[in-house]
Amino acid sequence: MSASLLSRNASARAQQFLQLTKPRVVSLIVFTAVIGMMLAVPGSVPLQPLVLGTLGIALVAGAAAAFNCLVEQKVDALMTRTQRRPLPQGVITPLQTLVFAGLIGGVGLVILYRFVNPLTMWLTLATFVGYAVIYTVVLKPLTPQNIVIGGASGAMPPVLGWAAVTGEVGHDALLLFLIIFAWTPPHFWSLALYRRDDYARAGVPMLPVTHGDKFTRLSVLLYTIILTAVTLLPFATRMSGLPYLLSAMVLDAVYLAYAVRLLTHYSDDLARKAFRYSILYLSLLFAALLVDHYMPS
Numbered sequence: 001m002s003a004s005l006l007s008r009n010a011s012a013r014a015q016q017f018l019q020l021t022k023p024r025v026v027s028l029i030v031f032t033a034v035i036g037m038m039l040a041v042p043g044s045v046p047l048q049p050l051v052l053g054t055l056g057i058a059l060v061a062g063a064a065a066a067f068n069c070l071v072e073q074k075v076d077a078l079m080t081r082t083q084r085r086p087l088p089q090g091v092i093t094p095l096q097t098l099v100f101a102g103l104i105g106g107v108g109l110v111i112l113y114r115f116v117n118p119l120t121m122w123l124t125l126a127t128f129v130g131y132a133v134i135y136t137v138v139l140k141p142l143t144p145q146n147i148v149i150g151g152a153s154g155a156m157p158p159v160l161g162w163a164a165v166t167g168e169v170g171h172d173a174l175l176l177f178l179i180i181f182a183w184t185p186p187h188f189w190s191l192a193l194y195r196r197d198d199y200a201r202a203g204v205p206m207l208p209v210t211h212g213d214k215f216t217r218l219s220v221l222l223y224t225i226i227l228t229a230v231t232l233l234p235f236a237t238r239m240s241g242l243p244y245l246l247s248a249m250v251l252d253a254v255y256l257a258y259a260v261r262l263l264t265h266y267s268d269d270l271a272r273k274a275f276r277y278s279i280l281y282l283s284l285l286f287a288a289l290l291v292d293h294y295m296p297s
Contacts, residue, residue: 016086017100020069021062028279029061029157030054035286036161036176039239039293045165049116053164056112057157060124063105067132070097072140079198112164120164127156141203144210151184158286172239175230179285182227186220186259187278193217194268194275217263220274224259228252231285240292247288251281 034054037045069076069087073094076082086092092100105128112121135150143149158176163169189207192199193216196208208216231252235245258274 016091019086020066020092020097020100021104022065022069025065026058026061028282029154030058031283032176032180032286033057033157033161033164035290036158036173037165038161038290039158039172039176040162040165040170049164052111052115053120053161056108056116056120057124057160057164059104059108059111060128061157063101063108064128064132066097066101066104067128068136070094070101071132071136075202075204078202079195081195081198116164117167119167119169120160123156123163123169124160127153127160130156141205144205144207146205147188147207148185151181151188154184155180172234172237175233175237175239176286176289178230178233179227180282182223182230183278183282185223186227186255187275187282189216189220189223190262190271190275190278193220193262193266194271213266214263217266221256221259221263224255228256234289240289241295243295244288244292247292248285251285251288255281 034050037050037053069085072082073085073087076085077088082088087094087097109121109125112124130153131150135146135153139146139150155177158180159169159173162173162176192206192208193213196206196213199206200209207219231248232245234240235242235248255277258270258277261270262274
C-alpha cells in the first residue's frame with residue numbers, strides 16, 4: 001500500500017472520529033466558554049487558562065458528544081438528520097467510540113485539573129454527566145421537557161470559562177448561564193418542529209410529537225419572551241452598558257418576530273430559518289457582551 005493511500009485512509013479515519021465529537025456544536029461551546037473567560041477579568045486573560053482551559057473544555061465536550069452518539073446510535077439510524085453519522089453507518093464500532101470518548105474526555109479532565117484548577121475540572125465533569133447521562137440516557141427518551149431540564153448542561157460553558165480564569169463562579173457568570181438556559185428551548189424546538197416526523201419515527205418524545213405543533217409554537221414564543229427579559233439582566237445589573245443593551249434589543253426584536261411568525265404563519269422553512277437565526281443570535285449576543293466589556297468607560 002502506497003504512503004499516499006495510507007495517508008488518505010488515516011485522514012478519512014480521523015474525520016470519522018472527528019464527526020463523533022459534533023464539531024459545530026463544540027465550536028459554539030468553546031466560543032461561549034472563551035467569552036466567559038474574557039468577561040471574568042477586566043484586562044487580558046492569562047495565557048495558560050485561556051489555552052489549556054479552552055483545550056480541556058473542548059476535549060470533554062467532544063467526549064460527551066461521542067458518548068451521546070454511542071447511546072443514541074439506534075435512534076440516529078432512524079432519523080434523516082443523523083443516519084449518516086459514523087455509528088449508524090457502521091464505519092466506527094461502539095467499542096471504538098467508547099474508548100475514544102474515554103480517552104479524550106480523560107485527557108481533557110487531567111488538563112483542567114493539573115493546569116487550570118480543580119473547580120473547573122469538577123464543573124466540567126458534572127456538565128459531562130449532565131449531558132451524556134442525565135439528558136441523553138434519562139431525560140430525552142422519557143419526557144418532552146428533556147431539552148428544558150437538560151439545557152442546564154448546555155448552558156454551563158461560560159461558567160466553565162469563568163471558573164477557569166478566576167477559580168470561582170461569580171454572579172455575572174450565572175447571568176451568562178441563564179441566557180443560554182433560556183435560549184435552549186426555543187432554539188431546539190424550532191429544529192424539532194421541522195424534524196417532528198424524524199422524532200416520531202424514532203420514538204423520541206419531543207414536544208411537537210407529544211403535544212402537537214401549535215403547543216410547541218406557543219412554547220417557542222413564551223420562552224423567547226423569557227429569553228428577551230433575561231438578556232436585559234446584564235445591563236440591569238451593570239455587568240454591561242448601553243452598547244450591549246442596544247445590540248440585545250435589536251437581536252431580541254428579530255428573534256421575537258420569528259417566534260410570532262412561527263405561531264401565526266407556520267411553515268417548515270420558517271422554522272428552519274428560525275433555528276439558524278437562533279445560532280447566529282447567541283453568537284452575536286455574546287460577541288456584543290465582549291465588545292461592550294472592552295469598550296472604554
